[in-house]
Amino acid sequence: MNLSNLLRRKLALLLVLMTVFSFPGSTYAYEYFTSWYGNNYEFRSGISSGTYNISHAPKAYNYNGHTYDFYQVYNDALWKWNYKSNSNISTKDNSKTGKLNFYASNYGNNGYYGWVHHYNWDGSRAGSTCLACGPKTDWDYANSALNAYEFDEDGYTSYGYLINVAEHEIGHMLGLAHENDVPAVMNQHSWDWSIQKDDVNGVNNLY
Numbered sequence: 730m731n732l733s734n735l736l737r738r739k740l741a742l743l744l745v746l747m748t749v750f751s752f753p754g755s756t757y758a759y760e761y762f763t764s765w766y767g768n769n770y771e772f773r774s775g776i777s778s779g780t781y782n783i784s785h786a787p788k789a790y791n792y793n794g795h796t797y798d799f800y801q802v803y804n805d806a807l808w809k810w811n812y813k814s815n816s817n818i819s820t821k822d823n824s825k826t827g828k829l830n831f832y833a834s835n836y837g838n839n840g841y842y843g844w845v846h847h848y849n850w851d852g853s854r855a856g857s858t859c860l861a862c863g864p865k866t867d868w869d870y871a872n873s874a875l876n877a878y879e880f881d882e883d884g885y886t887s888y889g890y891l892i893n894v895a896e897h898e899i900g901h902m903l904g905l906a907h908e909n910d911v912p913a914v915m916n917q918h919s920w921d922w923s924i925q926k927d928d929v930n931g932v933n934n935l936y
């Protein structure tokens with residue numbers, strides 16, 4: 730076998746691999762709550778307006794020898810989403826319920842670093858009531874919680890871990906479900922990724 734044949738074989742194999750792995754999921758892989766419940770669900774009034782309330786996220790929360798600036802973590806994570814995607818929920822109003830509301834505390838040993846609940850304006854949950862379930866209908870506002878207990882329990886107390894979860898939870902707030910097959914902040918099996926192209930595509934294509 731001469732060199733040119735060898736190269737051709739390698740190229741052929743490469744083309745086969747590219748065909749297999751680029752089809753059909755590479756243009757998008759993000760998941761919506763449709764994958765959990767059968768419909769796409771989103772903010773009823775979109776993501777190009779609306780206030781957020783960050784007053785329930787403490788700036789210096791002390792737990793078990795660590796001090797957490799949950800206010801800064803959420804603020805940075807929201808800024809990233811607003812900067813990278815079509816989300817523009819950028820007006821802070823701490824006097825009332827916003828479209829996005831951020832909480833953090835010691836919620837005890839419940840197995841979650843963070844979670845999101847979706848609500849209707851009358852205060853009822855948007856279709857499902859378990860701790861970390863997606864909504865079953867469109868929603869008017871969403872609340873996110875970060876749990877100091879679990880971060881501490883597993884030693885993930887640094888800013889990098891906290892903002893990774895905050896970005897992930899905001900992804901849920903905007904309408905994304907878990908996506909575990911590609912690099913994505915919505916990938917629940919890794920701390921490695923901030924907001925990725927796949928996450929941005931998912932949000933932008935939903936609204």
Ligand SMILES: [Zn+2]
Pocket residue numbers: 897901907917
């Ligand atoms: Zn999640």
